[in-house]
Amino acid sequence: MAARPSLRQEVTEAIKSYILDNQLEPGDPLPSEAELCAALGASRSSIREAVKTLAVLDIVEVRRGHGTYVGRLSLSALVEGLAFRGLLSPKDDFRTLSELVEVRELIERGMAERILATLSPADLDALDALVDDMGRRGAHDGEGFAGCDRAFHERLMEPLDNKLVGQLSLAFWDVYALVAPQLQGISAKDEADTIADHRAIVRAAREGDADGFVRAIAGHYAPVRRRLAAVRVPGGGE
Amino acid sequence: MAARPSLRQEVTEAIKSYILDNQLEPGDPLPSEAELCAALGASRSSIREAVKTLAVLDIVEVRRGHGTYVGRLSLSALVEGLAFRGLLSPKDDFRTLSELVEVRELIERGMAERILATLSPADLDALDALVDDMGRRGAHDGEGFAGCDRAFHERLMEPLDNKLVGQLSLAFWDVYALVAPQLQGISAKDEADTIADHRAIVRAAREGDADGFVRAIAGHYAPVRRRLAAVRVPGGGE
């Protein structure tokens, strides 16, 4: 009744245990496939599949021609999974996307006080610089514009002592960036408004105005949420 | 410069496209490995690695001797990745765990108003029943006790129209349940207090007292956070 531990699963666990037992850190090298074969008594096929499995989770990282190393333990698997989920839903197309944006807003709003307490003057200047950069790119460089947006929200949460919230927030940003372009009716982002929103966020943060900060965040996400809701119900919007 | 489209990656994308193009849903059958070999012109090894990759993300689900099917798109990869992260950190052992609990609290607190607005009398009764069940299990059935705890928080967010927040919250619960037992100094959970906390949460919800609800949530997570903080700095807390 104790289930059947398939060999690949066993190898997977063995590799994980190897990392844990030796207290390895991201970037540390792992034994080559051949060595793992000898050590675990399994064929290359099983080793390879196990390594691939762990690579998807970013628990290990394979650099070809180089070797396998302990991974960075990022949230890349979450991004990939959620992105596919967003693309899959047949009619509720924008439901996943909408929920995603809600969670992002939930996180940033919920951390408002701590964000304000943590941001240093240097951080605020950097945020302003990012918004400047955003305006400079403007309409002709959508790629760079989005990059500035991402960097802004990254910088906003980076000083927090809780790294997980920032990573989650960024992961959701990435999912949105991956999924949104594939769907119709969302690509139209109003750059001027976006810039103004970010300015308002920095201004509230600079003044230590927690309430204004939360309002600015809400104002930033409101149009996205409205657009998503409008698209979901055909003919719902204006 | 256009990167090197490794065959496995191509096959992975091809399978994803197959699901998307045919608008398949979780549980729908996929072509067998042999058919995929013929259709994509790749060897079975490549097919298998691609399928394994997608299986980790719960995009596909393989049942041995039966076939391959579209997966449920759960957050299992997130759980596995975060659990390993929690087990890995050498000295900051409890940092990941602490951050995790913070995010859970952040989510439940941030959704407080909407939770209160959504919970029906039947939901509230079910929550009370779960707490009753919790007390019945008591000390002798830690397994069932934990299950009730999980079910409670699941039921709490299940009526929400945003399914993602509930799934995230539950995923974090699962990670905590996986990691905590492996570490020392955390296993001691005070059951009586936990039950009282959950009672307070239901009571506040029943009265529509949003502020009390938030306080109850905070009170529920406070001891866990204190315990984690205490362990992190040796001899820090009492």
Next chain:
DNA sequence: CGCCATTTGTACGTATGTATT
């Protein structure tokens, strides 16, 4: 019940491409 077809799991061998030295 046993038998068989289908499908996935495991193993081994070999050839090729690629990055490092």
Next chain:
DNA sequence: CAATACATACGTACAAATGGC
């Protein structure tokens, strides 16, 4: 450039599990 080490890819064979006859 050559040698080395590694990952990538293919092909084949057999084992094990599942479901239907």
